Amino acid sequence: xxxxxxxxxxxxxxxxxxxxxxxxxxxxxxxxxxxxxxxxxxxxxxxxxxxxxxxxxxxxxxxxxxxxxxxxxxxxxxxxxxxxxxxxxxxxxxxxxxxxxxxxxxxxxxxxxxxxxxxxxxxxxxxxxxxxxxxxxxxxxxxxxxxxxxxxxxxxxxxxxxxxxxxxxxxxxxxxxxxxxxxxxxxxxxxxxxxxxxxxxxxxxxxxxxxxxxxxxxxxxxxxxxxxxxxxxxxxxxxxxxxxxxxxxxxxxxxxxxxxxxxxxxxxxxxxxxxxxxxxxxxxxxxxxxxxxxxxxxxxxxxxxxxxxxxxxxxxxxxxxxxxxxxxxxxxxxxxxxxxxxxxxxxxxxxxxxxxxxxxxxxxxxxxxxxxxxxxxxxxxxxxxxxxxxxxxxxxxxxxxxxxxxxxxxxxxxxxxxxxxxxxxxxxxxxxxxxxxxxxxxxxxxxxxxxxxxxxxxxxxxxxxxxxxxxxxxxxxxxxxxxxxxxxxxxxxxxxxxxxxxxxxxxxxxxxxxxxxxxxxxxxxxxxxxxxxxxxxxxxxxxxxxxxxxxxxxxxxxxxxxxxxxxxxxxxxxxxxxxxxxxxxxxxxxxxxxxxxxxxxxxxxxxxxxxxxxxxxxxxxxxxxxxxxxxxxxxxxxxxxxxxxxxxxxxxxxxxxxxxxxxxxxxxxxxxxxxxxxxxxxxxxxxx
Ligand code: SF4
Numbered sequence: 001x002x003x004x005x006x007x008x009x010x011x012x013x014x015x016x017x018x019x020x021x022x023x024x025x026x027x028x029x030x031x032x033x034x035x036x037x038x039x040x041x042x043x044x045x046x047x048x049x050x051x052x053x054x055x056x057x058x059x060x061x062x063x064x065x066x067x068x069x070x071x072x073x074x075x076x077x078x079x080x081x082x083x084x085x086x087x088x089x090x091x092x093x094x095x096x097x098x099x100x101x102x103x104x105x106x107x108x109x110x111x112x113x114x115x116x117x118x119x120x121x122x123x124x125x126x127x128x129x130x131x132x133x134x135x136x137x138x139x140x141x142x143x144x145x146x147x148x149x150x151x152x153x154x155x156x157x158x159x160x161x162x163x164x165x166x167x168x169x170x171x172x173x174x175x176x177x178x179x180x181x182x183x184x185x186x187x188x189x190x191x192x193x194x195x196x197x198x199x200x201x202x203x204x205x206x207x208x209x210x211x212x213x214x215x216x217x218x219x220x221x222x223x224x225x226x227x228x229x230x231x232x233x234x235x236x237x238x239x240x241x242x243x244x245x246x247x248x249x250x251x252x253x254x255x256x257x258x259x260x261x262x263x264x265x266x267x268x269x270x271x272x273x274x275x276x277x278x279x280x281x282x283x284x285x286x287x288x289x290x291x292x293x294x295x296x297x298x299x300x301x302x303x304x305x306x307x308x309x310x311x312x313x314x315x316x317x318x319x320x321x322x323x324x325x326x327x328x329x330x331x332x333x334x335x336x337x338x339x340x341x342x343x344x345x346x347x348x349x350x351x352x353x354x355x356x357x358x359x360x361x362x363x364x365x366x367x368x369x370x371x372x373x374x375x376x377x378x379x380x381x382x383x384x385x386x387x388x389x390x391x392x393x394x395x396x397x398x399x400x401x402x403x404x405x406x407x408x409x410x411x412x413x414x415x416x417x418x419x420x421x422x423x424x425x426x427x428x429x430x431x432x433x434x435x436x437x438x439x440x441x442x443x444x445x446x447x448x449x450x451x452x453x454x455x456x457x458x459x460x461x462x463x464x465x466x467x468x469x470x471x472x473x474x475x476x477x478x479x480x481x482x483x484x485x486x487x488x489x490x491x492x493x494x495x496x497x498x499x500x501x502x503x504x505x506x507x508x509x510x511x512x513x514x515x516x517x518x519x520x521x522x523x524x525x526x527x528x529x530x531x532x533x534x535x536x537x538x539x540x541x542x543x544x545x546x547x548x549x550x551x552x553x554x555x556x557x558x559x560x561x562x563x564x565x566x567x568x569x570x571x572x573x574x575x576x577x578x579x580x581x582x583x584x585x586x587x588x589x590x591x592x593x594x595x596x597x598x599x600x601x602x603x604x605x606x607x608x609x610x611x612x613x614x615x616x617x618x619x620x621x622x623x624x625x626x627x628x629x630x631x632x633x634x635x636x637x638x639x640x641x642x643x644x645x646x647x648x649x650x651x652x653x654x655x656x657x658x659x660x661x662x663x664x665x666x667x668x669x670x671x672x673x674x675x676x677x678x679x680x681x682x683x684x685x686x687x688x
Contacts, residue, residue, distance in 0.1 A: 019335030021458020110403030114454025145333030148311025154547025175300020243322025355510025
């Protein structure tokens with residue numbers, strides 16, 4: 001058995017699913033994964049993982065992996081060599097740039113790729129094709145939270161660490177199904193709630209596990225979170241429970257902000273949100289009595305018409321109560337993908353270079369121009385969402401998509417399909433022939449996270465290394481190598497031999513990454529940006545100053561804009577979100593037989609009262625129709641949802657996805673689609 005053990009390879013990696021950023025050792029023999037072993041040294045998760053991190057890896061060895069580049073010819077794919085495919089991509093992108101200008105190209109980086117890969121994609125877009133049309137899928141999830149934090153405190157990231165969530169005396173969760181979306185964070189909260197006397201308040205449309213555990217559960221009318229949060233904030237100030245010392249020393253604009261709260265009385269909040277005034281007062285009192293508070297929020301907040309404003313209201317409440325800049329406090333917009341934080345941090349954004357330096361800031365741009373020896377565009381580009389309208393208007397002709405299943409994850413799948421058809425040229429890098437890839441002119445097989453080196457940034461701004469567990473599946477290649485080859489064929493003088501060299505370049509150009517190197521990230525070591533001049537990192541933000549020129553935070557006044565009028569025909573609200581077993585559209589987890597056996601298809605949750613009214617039972621099929629499309633779904637009657645509110649997993653799981661139903665409205669400040677502002681009708685079908 002000693003001999004057998006010596007054949008087992010143990011390699012440290014970081015989970016490729018959610019933004020918690022669990023790290024562990026993979027025990028492998030050849031390409032066979034024997035065991036996933038978390039370590040007490042794992043900074044984010046200790047010895048915990050969830051079902052996906054433990055059992056979700058079969059996709060890496062799936063027979064459906066792409067193993068050869070594909071080129072579309074006469075409407076069909078044919079196999080191609082890497083040489084032919086790469087030169088076709090480079091020459092077509094160059095042709096489009098020469099004919100229509102660089103701004104006719106769009107580059108979409110993967111929020112599942114490494115930091116180094118995001119860095120190279122944005123560098124290729126800017127240095128070689130002279131466009132800021134580059135983005136990542138944070139546009140579809142947490143961009144509104146980032147906007148809210150930029151307005152109020154300065155950095156677009158969790159203000160503290162997992163440890164603060166565990167140690168806090170009060171956790172307020174808004175619009176996050178934490179137990180299923182970020183299971184290991186939920187475990188921390190569950191333990192602290194049970195063992196440490198931590199209080200838990202949950203606000204959601206759906207009575208999920210955390211809602212059932214909560215000391216107080218709030219069920220606001222869809223899209224009204226801004227109102228109850230602002231009303232509680234006003235009530236706290238009216239009663240002089242706000243932290244006057246903290247505000248005087250550290251916060252600007254208090255008076256104007258307080259005046260802006262005039263309309264947010266408890267009566268107005270009760271009328272608008274449907275939550276009883278007494279319950280809201282109890283929440284205000286609980287916040288007042290708690291020495292520390294963390295607020296966790298996710299897509300239930302950000303994917304609304306005014307997700308940026310609601311995120312701002314959350315941060316305002318934390319400022320008014322002095323819950324920033326000390327342990328056990330702060331804002332926690334829980335990041336979805338494993339590296340959605342890092343893709344933004346490393347510059348795959350339409351208005352920002354790596355390290356959140358604006359493209360329209362002359363001195364920042366000059367720095368990158370000198371480093372990259374070129375002139376760079378100063379106008380922010382299209383984002384993941386607005387680029388689709390730009391395709392329709394003829395402004396975007398070519399698109400380069402890395403690992404993004406746009407058809408399933410973008411809002412209004414039918415609209416997106418049409419736009420992909422209209423492109424002159426589409427290249428997709430992916431592990432599988434995704435639906436988006438099926439529209440491509442060239443498909444390039446990419447390596448999985450276990451097959452390459454690099455770093456990921458988790459939701460607490462923690463940079464962690466992943467090591468190569470085994471070689472890429474034959475015929476596939478790491479994204480950073482593919483991007484480098486295309487950039488070189490298009491004229492770049494790049495010569496990166498290892499991702500560590502890319503990290504060193506990013507660290508030299510972005511102050512928040514100064515002193516970051518692969519040596520300092522060896523094994524289970526990690527660093528939380530922003531890095532300081534003395535080489536230390538920052539587990540808790542704003543201990544001294546907020547990230548504004550005068551070091552003070554800003555209370556940002558907000559207006560309440562009336563809800564979009566609902567057309568009478570579409571009488572039911574449809575919410576959507578994650579489920580524990582599958583990740584997002586399910587392209588990866590669906591390929592794990594154990595997981596897909598457990599949850600083989602998507603479903604529609606219907607409340608017992610609505611089911612009675614419509615004569616529907618669990619197992620029945622219904623047609624769900626919105627203004628934009630229609631899907632057939634199997635019904636699950638459950639009291640997790642109530643009244644005229646429905647729920648459907650966001651994962652298509654080999655089935656028709658929810659985004660066939662979602663529309664083209666978006667948060668005006670971040671352009672994040674309002675996936676959650678969705679009204680539908682249902683009709684019972686005869687077939688079972
Ligand atoms: Fe951890 Fe998230 Fe991976 Fe689960 S999916 S193991 S919580 S990183």
